[in-house]
Amino acid sequence: MRGAPVCTEDCGSIRLPQPLRLAGALFKTAIVFEPIARASSGRLPMSPRSPRHLLAKTLTAAAAAYQAENIISHCPQCAKPCCRLDQLVLELDWKELKAIWQLKETRKEFDQRLAAGKGPKEIRAGNGLYYGHQKACPAFDEAHGSCKVYDQDIKPPGCSDFPVYENDGDLIADLRCEAVDLEVLTDWITRALGPGYRIVQSADEQFPFIVTLLVTRIAAAETSSRRNATKARVQRQ
Ligand code: SF4
Numbered sequence: 001m002r003g004a005p006v007c008t009e010d011c012g013s014i015r016l017p018q019p020l021r022l023a024g025a026l027f028k029t030a031i032v033f034e035p036i037a038r039a040s041s042g043r044l045p046m047s048p049r050s051p052r053h054l055l056a057k058t059l060t061a062a063a064a065a066y067q068a069e070n071i072i073s074h075c076p077q078c079a080k081p082c083c084r085l086d087q088l089v090l091e092l093d094w095k096e097l098k099a100i101w102q103l104k105e106t107r108k109e110f111d112q113r114l115a116a117g118k119g120p121k122e123i124r125a126g127n128g129l130y131y132g133h134q135k136a137c138p139a140f141d142e143a144h145g146s147c148k149v150y151d152q153d154i155k156p157p158g159c160s161d162f163p164v165y166e167n168d169g170d171l172i173a174d175l176r177c178e179a180v181d182l183e184v185l186t187d188w189i190t191r192a193l194g195p196g197y198r199i200v201q202s203a204d205e206q207f208p209f210i211v212t213l214l215v216t217r218i219a220a221a222e223t224s225s226r227r228n229a230t231k232a233r234v235q236r237q
């Protein structure tokens with residue numbers, strides 16, 4: 001979310017995002033508060049004008065609009081704010097960590113302190129990044145249920161995407177956010193895409209609260225289906 005209290009971000013899947021696996025190893029519990037969109041999907045890069053790129057842009061805008069309309073307004077009264085980081089893991093780069101945790105030392109000094117076991121217990125380092133978990137984010141204003149660095153550059157990207165974000169031409173919804181309503185979200189995306197698309201929900205096997213809304217062009221799906229039917233007929237002959 002981005003409005004008042006923020007909490008936005010994400011996790012992984014079969015295309016298990018690197019951060020998700022890493023966080024699992026680091027914390028043995030929750031998944032990363034970071035969009036899988038950052039992770040490599042193994043697909044080729046999209047051309048800026050390709051249909052897939054345009055679809056991704058539409059989904060990104062629709063996800064942001066859905067959050068603005070349906071999530072952000074709920075944050076101040078949320079029963080389990082994601083910014084407490086009890087369920088989620090917040091991924092940060094050094095600049096974000098330094099600003100939000102108000103660290104005064106250099107990165108090298110902080111890393112040495114962390115390695116010596118004298119750093120903040122809620123922070124782990126890995127893969128050139130830092131992960132906060134099991135203690136509320138210092139930028140979280142518990143009294144108002146809001147983010148103190150909302151609209152600032154230092155707010156980690158994951159915070160802006162959670163709990164709904166585009167990933168490789170599909171949409172991911174994180175049901176750990178109590179404000180997400182899959183039915184409303186699916187209707188929202190259907191309207192945003194217009195006719196010609198089919199949306200199918202698919203929960204992650206390992207993390208069932210991560211649901212992918214798989215987006216398919218109906219024409220393409222029907223063509224593929226006709227091809228398969230033709231193949232089946234040929235095989236039977
Ligand atoms: S879990 Fe959802 S509703 Fe609750 S604070 Fe986070 S984004 Fe807002």
Ligand code: SF4
Pocket residue numbers: 005006007008082083090100137138139140141146147148149150155156159
């Ligand atoms: S920076 Fe902290 S308080 Fe702000 S949205 Fe992210 S996790 Fe929540």
